[in-house]
Amino acid sequence: MPTITPVLGDIAQQDVDAVVNAANNGMRGGGGVDGAIHGAGGRAVLDDCVRRFPDGLATGDAGWTTAGELAARWVIHTVGPNLRAGERDRGLLEPCYRRALEVADELGARTVAFPLISAGAYGWPQREAALTAAYTIATTRTDVTDVRLVAFDDGALQSLRHATLQLIPLRILQGVRVLHRRGQQHARITAGVAPTGLHLRIQVWAQGSGTPAVKYTTGSETSFLDAEVTAATAPADIADLLENAEPALTRRVSDPDYARWYEGMLTTVERNLALPVASGEYFDSGPGWQIGDQRYPHPPDPA
Template identity: 65%
Template structure:
């Protein structure tokens, strides 16, 4: 699998599946989650409610339709909230591993990932990047491309450096 990085808007990525950093209730929210729900339209929330009436546990992943997004699916992952005391790194790496497993079940070959838990959930950015790159490299998968989508140039530079190591 090739790991790439782009700077831009995750909701505009032409991939099979967009990975959403969601909260455990899967009812929309802020940050990446809110942007994906707004861009994809209400059908994503409707599918979340139907498929995950109780939400999902931290570290887990599940898919819904993508609505108006350019992708076919949204793979929702529930990252740990570092600020709220969820500091088990295994929960963070599980998000990436489980997203790849769900992608394999769907037959998705290209994925766009945000930097899970590094926004409002407060995971230290450098470690979030290392966790993402290490886990994507170590997880057996049929996915051809895992595209990390950086929201700004400094994050892009950090992810690009981690990939090149």
């Protein structure tokens, strides 16, 4: 899993194996990121686009060309959805990141710089575009080791930092899923918002053990159980941290109803690009947990 780092800068000046270009369907250059990369890369980039993409490139697809005079070795071109033209489905934006990483793997690129695709002239809100970038990259299998998310201004950088910080609690939630798949289905979580409203809190514990919960708050940023957790931390490593911190979590306990509920809840989190928030304690009588704009049912009663 790659390290994901937001930076403020010029995508055309990134010294990486491959830079990603937010191209258009015609693949003959344009404005914004597209114009900057073609301008800095020189005529060789356009000539290679003409040769490799005689019929252009479909929205959501990706392909590569030489990088010409850029510091990078390759340019990976992808076409994001144009919200201003009515392409509002996030399912058109996510494949841009997945396909670009697939192309990077085919090329053997290990360091890749992405712009915030579709967040410029194509009109996608920065926050949603940033969350889509961070979550999609973090959940895509790839041999790329370092991803640089390049912001074009301070507002985009703030959105990217917020999005990448959300990957830490996501990894913890995925680590609990690993425990369930190992047979430790008594591992429980609840999630809530701090009184300030600024930070999400997650608690993990072993049902019926009587031991204190392991706690995390986004105010701790990448610190969890005396370790640094980032987007590059594998969920299995999170599961190991939890087992080492709480021996009760190492027991094999079957609770398939809760494990199925949890799998569905986490799938909803990954699909909605939003972390779960319980309306109260996990067993209260409210309508469920809030995940983005969706309510997800409360977990079943303990086995």
